[in-house]
Amino acid sequence: MAKVIGIVNLHTTTSFDGLTERRPSASVSFLGRYALIDFVLSNMSNSNIDSVGVLIQEKPRSLFKHLGGGDSWNFNSKAGGISFLYNEKYANNKKYNHDLNNLEENIHIIESVNAKYVVIAPAHILTTMNYDDMITAHEKTGARITVAYQHINNGGETFIGAQTLKVEDGIIKSFAANKGVNNECDVSLETYVINKDALCDIIRDAKKASSFFKLKDALAYYASEKKINAYEYRGYARYVDSLENYYKVSLEFLNLDISSAVFKSNWPIYTLTNDTPPAKYLKDASVKKSFIANGALINGTVENSIIGRDVEIGTGAIVKNSIIFTGAKIAEGAVVVNTIMDKRSQVKIQKDLIGDPQTPLYVKEGDVV
């Protein structure tokens, strides 16, 4: 197989309200153990890509902490590794701080790897895509650019604001924005296989059309004149662009039909590991339909929830339809329903936290309520 560079593209407008106040959506905790970015990184690792660059838009601190040297995702072979691509020049300039400028700023890192293809994928669209298969398809068509898409039948509810695309004979004719009008549509997964030289052309040429063009804008602009190949992906895919969607997609995993489509034995999801003891269930624990991370100490009732690392749930406390982040504490007898509790937050005084089933209540990192 020709050598491939993976690029994780974190340039996005997704926001999870309070959850992304001090971290990018890519660093947001998921299922009590992962960060959202782990999915795309694991796909790259499992697709045998060993040189990965992460295009960082903003708030790099939590990303650096999570990613470290890339060891957790098996990118530490001498031949590869993980690089942080950060556009310091434009970090404070919203309009110019886009993926193409970031790529241009860091072009020597891409040029220094002797690769034929570049795979670009976002962190906020969760998939278990095998990029190796996509590259094989790309090679067969002889196209310079291939875009992955999925056919969905609930476009009125999800992928709102994402790109839809019109495909004819495997070629993309045009892109448009999903305004939620049609349920049946083909949505872009913002996942691309691009010949390295074609990417360099785009980086150079796009600004001739507009200096504000992002990669997806450039592709939409080129679709009419250049051949962009379409690749249909039929596996698990979710668009996580808001706090509501984050909450919904998280709890959906409690349905084993869905989570077992993601947790496949031949497709490990890698993440940063921690020195945490196993979860401990005390005498009064009662847990149903939930994910429980290590280090949790549980002596209350937990239902339909996701409990993160080192969470403590006191005697008689009740937690339902909630997502509790690392190190949060729920005092004895408290009731927490439809709530997201961020890292190290505590329920102490106000013992009834009841959120809306669609729009969960959010408790900030470290806050005590």
Next chain:
Amino acid sequence: MAKVIGIVNLHTTTSFDGLTERRPSASVSFLGRYALIDFVLSNMSNSNIDSVGVLIQEKPRSLFKHLGGGDSWNFNSKAGGISFLYNEKYANNKKYNHDLNNLEENIHIIESVNAKYVVIAPAHILTTMNYDDMITAHEKTGARITVAYQHINNGGETFIGAQTLKVEDGIIKSFAANKGVNNECDVSLETYVINKDALCDIIRDAKKASSFFKLKDALAYYASEKKINAYEYRGYARYVDSLENYYKVSLEFLNLDISSAVFKSNWPIYTLTNDTPPAKYLKDASVKKSFIANGALINGTVENSIIGRDVEIGTGAIVKNSIIFTGAKIAEGAVVVNTIMDKRSQVKIQKDLIGDPQTPLYVKEGDVV
């Protein structure tokens, strides 16, 4: 010994012109193998400090790349480690982006370590200080704050703009700025031992005086009312605040009396290691009084210079009084004098680069001349 947190304070106004355009001074290459920050990090490692936080002011990318997980400085014990303290909130606000605000933003990291003392030291003042000795002195006096200083007799030439201090009976009476008027003076090394609770007090109280107060301003403000202990350090110390000083301090190391005061067998200077083969001297090489890093391929004349990793010096080329950074190439027959060539720059066409002995010529990263 009581447990200690080390803080490397990169909040500074030092600038090395082109060298610090895209990297903080702490990341600037030194002696062909180190980064400036390696000195303070090695001091901490050698002083048995295993929890270190780096207060990042700006341009974090190169720092993250260099520091990685802290393995190179022996901070990877399970008990300690290296943390990046970066103030995302004020990153774009020059007046507010100061060390005390950064410490406040990251206070939970300091609080989470069960330590009694905090050692704070900058990267742009090079020393080989044993902080353990300083802590011992601090403990004896019972002070809550100790400031390290050095007595110098060339204050008209160096430490210009740094703080001077007035010491009476081991107590600091006042701070002032070194305007270069007196050669004989006591200059602050901006290196502090502070009781953890005292530091927390300063972080909380300083903004009551002024929200723009940096740590050194706060200490100067307090000096009249609180007891600040002075600790005299008599070893190697250099103030590296400008391109000229950087050049001067670097070449000074070619004097063995000076470099052997720094490279002591019991005080290793740690740095990130690279998989680079040894330097190779070809048949026409002639090298005198120089440091040569690994991977260099030399077939010309080198005198009184510092040659970085993977530098190539062509047949008959002459390099004098110059600092050549990683991966730079000097073509056959070229003459390079009093020049700093940044990473991967090349002398190809314009074969005579002659800088001023006081103010070296600077060739930018990647540029071809």
Next chain:
Amino acid sequence: MGKEIVAMILAGGRGTRLKALTASVAKPAVHFGGKYRIIDFPLSNCANSGIDVVGVLTQYESVLLGTYVGAGTKWGLDGKQSTAAVLPARERGGVGATWYAGTADAIYQNIGFLDEHSPEYVLILSGDHIYKMDYDKMLEAHKQKGADCTIAVLNVSLKEASRFGIMNTNPDGTVYEFDEKPEKPKSTLASMGIYIYTYQELRKYLIEDAKDEKSAHDFGMNIIPNMLADNKKLYAYEFDGYWKDVGTVESLWEANMDLLEDRELDLYNIKKDWKIYTEDTLAQPQYVGEDAQISNSIINQGCMIEGTVTGSILFGGVSVGKGAIVEDSVLMPGVLVEEGSVIRKAIIDEGVVITENSKINEDAGEVVLVSNNEG
């Protein structure tokens, strides 16, 4: 520049009384506590005590143990100035190929390794004890007393004392006699098999002992009696905490159950300063199904629980099917308990499948071990 102290962990033994559990791994590599291997305890104790050069002496089934210890990364012992070195029995220049003949011989054969680090003190540990201990405090005591050898002891009951090597001490803590498993114990201070020696003293005694053809080359049987005979200063250092030598299937089960009873061994590290480090395996978080009932149990990531689990320790990747009951048991990594099965008071070895509706030790008699290996 020599190290102040180097630790040597004796990890060469099989531990035959653990039966099938050590058919293909050495005893220090046996799983414990839902996530750990026994050797994590001495290694974490070293890391937490600030000891950064550790030799691990291996002989029986050393591959898994050697790979597991690796460069010491799991315990933060892989720094520029730290090392976890695996020291197998081997062929040496001028000596030839020799197996380790006893605990003292194993250290003797690695005098070269010790000399290289030229420590002032050597800490000798067993790779198969479960406890948290600050060796630094023991070293402080050793230095303060100016001892040649300090032996960690546990105050056991008089009844138990006959099962241990007993240190008979003077009022000042010096040892005047060592009784190996005495019928009529004169003291209740049992040796924990943890020694700090002043290295140059130990080195002399090891070299002497190696020359003695009649010696069993054992610390308890030879080195300590020899030192006592020479009137060397031997001190007993009393340890007051949880300590367990898991020599049998029964005691391994008990030690696991102790974790549920909140005895002194606090895996949850409430004091935040003495973590036990181990390998963190790749796994999804544990999933608890709609019909699950779990209480008083420790369960690791990667498990899938749909039945009833009480009073048990479940390692990573264990599945408990609907209607299955697991009580007072230890389920090693990857055990699959199919629907309707009942398991009581058992240790189920790695990878065992308990097929549908099986009953294991249903009456909860003596602890039962189920394994795919032969003992």
Next chain:
Amino acid sequence: MGKEIVAMILAGGRGTRLKALTASVAKPAVHFGGKYRIIDFPLSNCANSGIDVVGVLTQYESVLLGTYVGAGTKWGLDGKQSTAAVLPARERGGVGATWYAGTADAIYQNIGFLDEHSPEYVLILSGDHIYKMDYDKMLEAHKQKGADCTIAVLNVSLKEASRFGIMNTNPDGTVYEFDEKPEKPKSTLASMGIYIYTYQELRKYLIEDAKDEKSAHDFGMNIIPNMLADNKKLYAYEFDGYWKDVGTVESLWEANMDLLEDRELDLYNIKKDWKIYTEDTLAQPQYVGEDAQISNSIINQGCMIEGTVTGSILFGGVSVGKGAIVEDSVLMPGVLVEEGSVIRKAIIDEGVVITENSKINEDAGEVVLVSNNEG
């Protein structure tokens, strides 16, 4: 999910003809090329060929080698899916303690390790050869031919052929005969001791061979002849590049000198795709003094040169004093050459001090070895 290929590096031997250089380290750990140890070459070849499970079989002086190989970090082999496992001779369950009796026996004793990774193919390597080779290309050839065993061969001169194991081949590349050091060679294709076996085939032959009490348990002497006798498909894979077995002091010196002559072994990796990885030691950059003269030499960091160095290889931490002359020599780590000394055509072992005005091999006769150890 099994691995496609696992590499096994035979690193157990002493290499007696290297005399004092292997007094306390195994031959694969011997220093080479100013910065490397010999075993860096097969390990880097594995890493660069995309082989990520590597077993290193050790027996003689395995501590330094085991610690050096560690978890494989230096070669990027310490990932979640990659491993460098040190496999010492050891005591095993149901077998007892056994040393490695020959190259084939060493692999036989680690069938358990191989079975665990269940590879389709096994690559057998020596830990003491210096070369760069893409094993992936050899594997491609093995698969394409549908071979049971593929043997890498080097086309040597007819004169040299008598020193090697020679493969006599048919025009299609199949091997019909193996001649160990033939007096009258029929071919010039010398075995490089590099084999790819289809694992299940190899496994059968290893088990058979282990039962044969008369066998020397050696690949060249037993396994290959047995396979030939059974008409198995054995292919010769011709390698065209630099390759050296550094068996003697003389050949070790030659291999070092080859680096200066810009032969095919390109440490400077002009093609940027086949780096040789090794340990990077802590050291300041090398300092070249005012009166130094250096040409045609390879010098590692940490050196301090004030004299004349030509045609030489200097490892880290070497000092050459004023007026000293070092010519055509290899100076191992930490060698100190005091003022006025002359060294010609020599290998100076680690840590040796050449005192003021000494003359070593001044007339540049046969290569000389100077060591603190006895050979």
